[in-house]
Amino acid sequence: MGYDVNAIFQIAGIGIIVAMIxxxxxxxxxxxxxxxxxxxxxxxxxxxVASFINDLFQEIKRVFLFQ
Amino acid sequence: MDIIxxxxxxxxATVLSLVVKEQKPMFAFVLATVTGVIIFLFLIGKISDVIxxxxxxxxQANVNIVYLDTILKIIGIAYIAEFGAQVTRDAGQGAIASxxxxxxxxxxxxxxxxxxxxxxETIVQLLPS
Amino acid sequence: xxxxxxxxxxILAGTLCGMQLGGYLAHRPxxxxxxxxxxxxxxxxxxxxxxxxxxALASISRRVGGEAARxxxxxxxxxxxxxxxxxxxxxxxxxxxxxxxTALKEPEKDVMLQLGFILxxxxxxxxxxxxxxALANLEHxxxxxxDSQQRYExxxxxxxxxxxVLLVILLY
Numbered sequence: 001m002g003y004d005v006n007a008i009f010q011i012a013g014i015g016i017i018v019a020m021i022x023x024x025x026x027x028x029x030x031x032x033x034x035x036x037x038x039x040x041x042x043x044x045x046x047x048x049v050a051s052f053i054n055d056l057f058q059e060i061k062r063v064f065l066f067q
Numbered sequence: 068m069d070i071i072x073x074x075x076x077x078x079x080a081t082v083l084s085l086v087v088k089e090q091k092p093m094f095a096f097v098l099a100t101v102t103g104v105i106i107f108l109f110l111i112g113k114i115s116d117v118i119x120x121x122x123x124x125x126x127q128a129n130v131n132i133v134y135l136d137t138i139l140k141i142i143g144i145a146y147i148a149e150f151g152a153q154v155t156r157d158a159g160q161g162a163i164a165s166x167x168x169x170x171x172x173x174x175x176x177x178x179x180x181x182x183x184x185x186x187x188e189t190i191v192q193l194l195p196s
Numbered sequence: 197x198x199x200x201x202x203x204x205x206x207i208l209a210g211t212l213c214g215m216q217l218g219g220y221l222a223h224r225p226x227x228x229x230x231x232x233x234x235x236x237x238x239x240x241x242x243x244x245x246x247x248x249x250x251x252a253l254a255s256i257s258r259r260v261g262g263e264a265a266r267x268x269x270x271x272x273x274x275x276x277x278x279x280x281x282x283x284x285x286x287x288x289x290x291x292x293x294x295x296x297x298t299a300l301k302e303p304e305k306d307v308m309l310q311l312g313f314i315l316x317x318x319x320x321x322x323x324x325x326x327x328x329x330a331l332a333n334l335e336h337x338x339x340x341x342x343d344s345q346q347r348y349e350x351x352x353x354x355x356x357x358x359x360x361v362l363l364v365i366l367l368y
Contacts, residue, residue, distance in 0.1 A: 005076060006368060008102055012083035013365040015094030019087070021358050028351035042093055044366070049097050056104045057147070059111045063118060064143030 007052065011045055018042075073106055096158045103150065137182060141175050148172075199368075206367075207360040214356015218349040223263075223299035225341040230264035231304065232334050235311075238268075239327040243320050249283055250275035266294045267308070287312035303340075307333045 018041035025034035080102035088095035118139065125135045148171025156164040234256050241252040250272045257268035270290035278286060291308050311330045314323060 005105060008076070008080050008083070008098065008105065010365055010368055011094065011098050011101055012080075012087055014362065015087040015091055015098065017358055017362045017365065018094070019090030021355065021362070022091075024351055024354045024358065028347055030351075038091070045094065045097055049101055052101055052104050056108060059108060060143055060147060063111055063115045064139045064146075 007048060011048065014041055014045055069109075073109065076106065077102065099157060100154050103154070107150075134182065137178055141178055144171055144174050144178070148174075203364040203368075206364050207357070210360020210363065211353075211357045214353040214359075217356070218352040220299045221341075221345045221349045221352065224301065225338050225345060227263050227298055227300055228304060228334055228338040228341055230260055230262045231267070231300075231308070232331055232338070234260045234264055234268055235327055235331055235334070239324055239331075242323050242327070248275075249315070263294075263298045266297070267291060270294055283315045284312045284317070287315050303337050304334065307337070 018038055022034045022038050025031070025037065080098060084095045084098045084102075087098060122132075122135060125132065148167055152164040152167045152171075155167065237256045237259060238252065241247065241256070245252060247255075253268045253272035253275065257265040257272060260268065267290055270293055271287050274281065274286035274289055275283065281289075288309060291305065291312065295305055307330050311326060314326045317323075
């Protein structure tokens with residue numbers, strides 16, 4: 001199993017934890033902090049995903065002989 | 068067995084995606100995308116081997132290398148377009164998915180036009196005028 | 197193996213941080229209550245007793261107990277040792293010294309500093325009035341502190357644990 005299968009578990013874990021932090025903060029009344037935390041979590045995950053998709057497209061270019 | 072690993076990974080990712088979907092649908096979409104990317108990256112090694120073999124056969128058969136390159140590029144465009152369209156359709160954006168497919172079709176046509184014109188010229192030459 | 201150890205250390209650190217912050221929120225009302233008890237005893241001493249301020253403060257600190265008692269014992273010590281300082285200077289010095297070690301915040305500190313200005317300066321009825329004023333302010337602060345504690349204590353602890361887990365997942 002090449003590559004980084006752990007990335008899937010990382011993303012799922014971050015998703016669940018961010019959802020829990022969002023709920024805890026919302027219940028204590030700090031709604032805006034909750035939104036910020038969710039947004040930041042999503043941006044971090046987006047960074048990881050963007051680098052993955054970049055790798056994917058590089059590989060495709062290489063294999064299918066795009067110069 | 069590789070297929071078992073891939074299927075196992077897919078099932079685990081699906082379960083995780085369902086768990087996350089009810090909390091934050093955004094993360095579920097991202098998770099599905101990344102799973103697709105990782106499975107494809109795993110297969111890329113095997114696809115590469117197959118293509119090298121095809122290249123060898125083509126060179127032995129004295130086929131013009133340009134034709135094989137064009138075919139491979141068309142397959143590449145088709146795959147990327149299908150990946151993008153499926154991912155955006157999964158997220159519910161059917162309109163964007165259709166536009167991506169349209170773009171793929173047009174680009175493939177653009178690549179194929181030189182070969183089509185060569186075929187037409189050859190046929191015209193063969194015809195007694 | 198080492199990774200697992202590091203991960204559990206980070207989660208433990210996050211949990212302890214959360215519990216510490218929650219602890220501050222929980223201790224604040226208790227310490228304000230201790231301060232109020234001490235001030236009530238001080239009022240009684242000033243109006244009815246005839247001991248010197250230093251002795252009175254020392255005996256109050258023995259009876260009150262807890263973190264707030266340190267304020268009274270520190271003030272008593274300074275009054276006994278520093279002969280050139282006035283009572284309010286000793287009081288202020290004691291407040292500044294023990295404050296970082298307590299869970300108390302700015303509003304209570306202002307009340308205590310205000311009290312320090314009149315300590316030992318005027319007659320009994322005037323000092324009694326000022327102490328009563330300080331007691332009323334502290335009671336209000338105690339109510340606010342209890343409210344804060346209710347709302348934010350559990351939140352702090354959960355956040356501590358969750359942040360620890362989040363860091364572990366990010367650094368995996």
